[in-house]
Amino acid sequence: MRKARLLTTAALAVASAGLLAPPAAATAFAAGGGLEVHPATVMPGSTVTVNTTACGNDGSASGDASAVGAGTFTLAPTAHKETAVGRFKVPPSAQPGTYEIAAQCSGSGADGKQVVGDLVVTITSTAAASEQRQVAPKGYVKTGVGGALGPDPVQTAAGVAALAVAAAGGTWLLHRRARGDRI
Structure with a gap:
């Protein structure tokens, strides 16, 4: 019994250590590496915004979206600290499909550093479907048959x-019939 309890405790300790550790991708981005792609899922013809903090202060980058057929683009520093x-x-x-978007830093301190992010291209718009609100119908339906709630x-x-x-x-008729009265 004691041996089983020790094994269970050891297994829980290992499992909790794994659960408390941040994922590798989150750790890489938190440490200043990674390319954020917004929105991450798009339809053909959409505009995509990418940003990174990997290039440091006043750093810029050269982006490459040729995998999806968009060619190259420039990432420029913004008013936000360390963001291109x-x-x-x-x-x-x-x-x-899923395409890898890359950016190569140029400028102060991070020259040559490459960061990547994924872009998913889909035919159906998941973002548009989630943004649409369902609106309850109001008023009455003009069917030509009439209805109890009309405009008059x-x-x-x-x-x-x-x-x-x-x-x-x-x-009244049911009551008379129950009493046996004749009409």
Whole structure:
């Protein structure tokens, strides 16, 4: 029993150490390496923004999106500390798939450092589908058959009154029949 408890405790310690360690990609980006691609999933014809902090202060980079057919682009320093940003357009002829986008730093201290990120091209827009809100229908439907709730309150009141008279008459007839009265 004691041996089983020790093995279980050891297994939990190993598992928790693995769970608490950050993923390798997150560690690489946190340490100043990595290329963020926004949005990460796009449709052909979309504009993509990439940024990196790997190039340091006042660093710029030369981007390469030729894998997806977009060619080269420039990442320039921004007002945000140590961030270089660039944009490119995915060609309308791009095929669905995952493409590696790269950037090579030039400038202060990080000259020649290369960072990469992934871009997923899809035919269906997951971003557009998630941004669409479903709107509940309002009003009435003009089918030509009519309806209880129309635009005319007088017709609605007349319909309600007719239903009330029919219900009262049916109740009166059922009551007379139950008592055995003849009509």
